[in-house]
Amino acid sequence: MRYVVGGSLSFLLAMFQASSVEQVHVAGVVPNVMLVMLVCWLVVRGLDDVLPMVAVAGITLGLVGLQSPGVVLLALLLAIAPAGFVRELHFVRSEFLLAVVLLFAASLIYESLLLAGVMITGGAFDLRGGFGDVVLPAAVVNVCLVPPIHLVMRLARPAAARNRYSYS
Amino acid sequence: MTARTLAWTSFIAIAALLMMAASGLTLLDPVESGTLSVTSPVQDVMSDTTRPVADWINNIADAGALSDENKELRAENEQLRSELARAREAAIEAEQIGELEAVRQQFPADDFRLASVIARDTSNVRSLVAIDVGSGDGVREGMIVVTEGRSLVGTVTKTFDDYAWVMLITDPKSAVSAMVQESRAEGVVAGDYGGDLVMEFVGQGAVVKTGDFVITSGLGGGYPPGILIGRISNVQKTEQDLFQSVHVDHLASLSDLERVLVLMSFEPKEIERP
Numbered sequence: 001m002r003y004v005v006g007g008s009l010s011f012l013l014a015m016f017q018a019s020s021v022e023q024v025h026v027a028g029v030v031p032n033v034m035l036v037m038l039v040c041w042l043v044v045r046g047l048d049d050v051l052p053m054v055a056v057a058g059i060t061l062g063l064v065g066l067q068s069p070g071v072v073l074l075a076l077l078l079a080i081a082p083a084g085f086v087r088e089l090h091f092v093r094s095e096f097l098l099a100v101v102l103l104f105a106a107s108l109i110y111e112s113l114l115l116a117g118v119m120i121t122g123g124a125f126d127l128r129g130g131f132g133d134v135v136l137p138a139a140v141v142n143v144c145l146v147p148p149i150h151l152v153m154r155l156a157r158p159a160a161a162r163n164r165y166s167y168s
Numbered sequence: 169m170t171a172r173t174l175a176w177t178s179f180i181a182i183a184a185l186l187m188m189a190a191s192g193l194t195l196l197d198p199v200e201s202g203t204l205s206v207t208s209p210v211q212d213v214m215s216d217t218t219r220p221v222a223d224w225i226n227n228i229a230d231a232g233a234l235s236d237e238n239k240e241l242r243a244e245n246e247q248l249r250s251e252l253a254r255a256r257e258a259a260i261e262a263e264q265i266g267e268l269e270a271v272r273q274q275f276p277a278d279d280f281r282l283a284s285v286i287a288r289d290t291s292n293v294r295s296l297v298a299i300d301v302g303s304g305d306g307v308r309e310g311m312i313v314v315t316e317g318r319s320l321v322g323t324v325t326k327t328f329d330d331y332a333w334v335m336l337i338t339d340p341k342s343a344v345s346a347m348v349q350e351s352r353a354e355g356v357v358a359g360d361y362g363g364d365l366v367m368e369f370v371g372q373g374a375v376v377k378t379g380d381f382v383i384t385s386g387l388g389g390g391y392p393p394g395i396l397i398g399r400i401s402n403v404q405k406t407e408q409d410l411f412q413s414v415h416v417d418h419l420a421s422l423s424d425l426e427r428v429l430v431l432m433s434f435e436p437k438e439i440e441r442p
Contacts, residue, residue, distance in 0.1 A: 030290075
């Protein structure tokens with residue numbers, strides 16, 4: 001049941017990202033609400049809960065966009081999985097701070113991989129432009145979305161866990 | 169790492185690699201086509217519902233630039249009205265001597281196919297849109313797409329039965345042979361990762377100035393000549409560079425296109441080396 005709910009939510013999230021969020025441009029980039037929600041959910045619930053959502057979201061986003069579903073899926077996995085392992089190190093107590101740090105890193109990885117994919121397959125080889133105009137602004141814009149989305153994620157989990165100061 | 173984490177990670181990694189291979193062999197095309205056909209009505213509803221919110225956020229994000237842009241647009245509007253008046257006079261004269269006939273033959277009205285944008289690429293690094301006409305409507309790869317105002321939008325890069333993907337000229341993979349209308353200086357208009365247009369390979373000796381119009385040159389056979397691409401917004405010239413750095417503004421906003429025209433009468437020519 002949990003997988004069905006998580007899968008459905010991921011599907012809707014990917015559709016929302018593809019149809020609605022892509023209309024919004026902040027600092028020249030489209031915020032990746034899907035990645036923000038996946039990372040916040042990762043911080044709150046751990047990698048086990050997020051990986052099935054990554055599978056559904058990645059495939060859906062790939063199928064409704066022109067990027068190959070495999071490329072999107074791999075980029076998401078490589079952005080999310082290391083974040084999950086870092087979470088288990090418990091190097092900070094604050095969930096919010098952890099979400100900010102992990103999301104910034106995950107956004108950099110995700111956008112860099114997509115950028116590399118474009119460059120390898122014939123796109124302009126412009127590292128400065130790619131990082132300056134896309135990768136870095138995207139990471140900063142995504143981080144700005146953490147406060148509201150992380151708050152919703154905290155409220156979405158059981159009360160006992162929600163009231164704890166740090167994650168477990 | 170738990171066994172479940174390991175299993176899911178392995179599953180996703182293997183699935184990703186298999187799908188990348190399948191995409192390379194176009195085995196996923198029917199699935200992508202079917203998914204977009206099924207989900208495009210849902211996307212339309214979600215997109216229309218959230219458009220006011222998106223517009224509001226975009227306006228806030230652009231607030232600083234809006235005032236300046238407004239002033240510039242007023243000045244440009246006045247200038248364009250004046251140019252329009254002159255162009256009308258010129259058109260009347262041209263019509264009298266039959267020169268407009270060539271233009272009519274180049275763009276016969278019934279050779280355009282109106283299309284709606286039904287999806288956009290979801291990554292920040294590409295500039296692509298999907299339109300609701302495809303190979304079933306006679307659209308083929310390589311056909312060019314223009315705005316309703318007849319300025320260049322891009323090229324059809326992939327067709328399915330009932331929709332097609334269009335690579336916008338702002339895409340980092342796009343390159344269009346172009347010339348400055350006023351001075352006839354030639355170059356290549358390419359997209360960059362910031363969604364802007366840059367005219368490359370314009371020699372230091374070429375006369376290029378801000379405000380000049382850039383049109384397709386027709387060189388290479390990929391685009392018909394004379395289609396408006398945009399207007400030069402900035403020219404940078406340094407003595408140590410081989411070429412000038414020329415930035416071009418597209419006349420329409422390509423980030424929120426809703427309807428476009430596919431030029432059905434033009435087929436790109438593949439020019440072979442001698």
